[in-house]
Amino acid sequence: MAAPSDSDERSDAEQAIMKATYRALCKHGYANLTIHAIAEEYGKSTAAIHYHYDTKDDLLAAFLSYLLDRFISRVHEVETTAPRERLDSLLDRLLTEREGYQDFMTAMLEMRAQAPYNDAVREQFQRNDEYTRYLLKTVIADGTDSGVFNADDPAHAAEALMLIVDGARNRYPSLDDEDALAEARETAREYVEHVLMAE
Amino acid sequence: MAAPSDSDERSDAEQAIMKATYRALCKHGYANLTIHAIAEEYGKSTAAIHYHYDTKDDLLAAFLSYLLDRFISRVHEVETTAPRERLDSLLDRLLTEREGYQDFMTAMLEMRAQAPYNDAVREQFQRNDEYTRYLLKTVIADGTDSGVFNADDPAHAAEALMLIVDGARNRYPSLDDEDALAEARETAREYVEHVLMAE
Secondary structure, rough: OOOOOOOOOHHHHHHHHHHHHHHHHHHHOOOOOOOOHHHHHOOOHHHHHHOOOOHHHHHHHHHHHHHHHHHHHHHOOOOOOOOOHHHHHHHHHHHHOOOOOOHHHHHHHHHHHHHHHHHHHHHHHHHHHHHHHHHHHHHHHHHHOOOOOOOOOOHHHHHHHHHHHHHHHHHHHOOOOOOHHHHHHHHHHHHHHHHEEOO | OOOOOOOOOOOOOHHHHHHHHHHHHHOOOOOOHHHHHHHHHHHOOOOHHHHHOOOOOHHHHHHHHHHHHHHHHHHOOOOOOOOHHHHHHHHHHHHHOOOOOHHHHHHHHHHHHHHOHHHHHHHHHHHHHHHHHHHHHHHHHHHOOOOOOOOOOHHHHHHHHHHHHHHHHHHHHOOOOOOOHHHHHHHHHHHHHHHOOOO
């Protein structure tokens, strides 16, 4: 599986548009996200956005790809190769509260709920998910090889952890469950400790 | 905590409208759900629906309450009092594929994603979630008292299982992850077996 590029090959303009998209999503939610609202955050005309992205769907798929690249570059900053520490840092990254996160997660859940109706967006969500599961599966398989973990099926273990992560992404905005991220981090820890760790 | 009524006190008309709402949601999705579409499934006029439910939000909150009552009445059919068997039957009920489920889960995820913008719907989702967690917590606490389980914090264990359930409800429609329910059932089994069961 080819890893997405670690260095950001987006032009300065494209990076600025991605950041403007993030702010517009937090401010307006997904249902009210327009190219106009993004242009307002970008500080330029809608034409300046359409120069880079033909349609809103193209822009949204590019935005999801941008989020994946950011996630990957943060994950690559972690310098340890010890499987347990690498797995913990992946889970920390996936399940840590950040400033403005409630608004962002609310908008992302809306976008996911619309994914069944939007091929470009659904396919990019699937790519992001596949790559994240690949990172989890690899560290779990490495840890099993070196005797730290004891996973019969690293692919299932990776999916199990993603179920917990996606449960938090569902509960946090839709039930206003402020503790969902912390509860999910603890549930993932229990899964690692009791299901994955070798005796 | 007062349990919702086990017997269905809805009138025949109200029950027929709830069933029509289910079919309309599966057919049209949440974004395109109108009182007109429900009336079409019901086989009567929109006025016949508005006689029972003032607004679409009232109807949707009533529909979520109807789903909870159906879930509870199915759960009450289980005759064993053995904690492990009762917990397994709750998890089976929450994580079993049913006919037409993909369309229904797609519509429900849309409705959940809109919950942050709709007080009546969000509050009813919260009540449904609270009651389901209460059922899980009670059986886990009973099992801990009788020495079958070994849960330090039954409320957290109930939330952990709900994270796995809601992960499947998120992944199944948004990632087109057909295996999400079976993977989640296996993950819940691992959690029960390795985290909750007494040595």
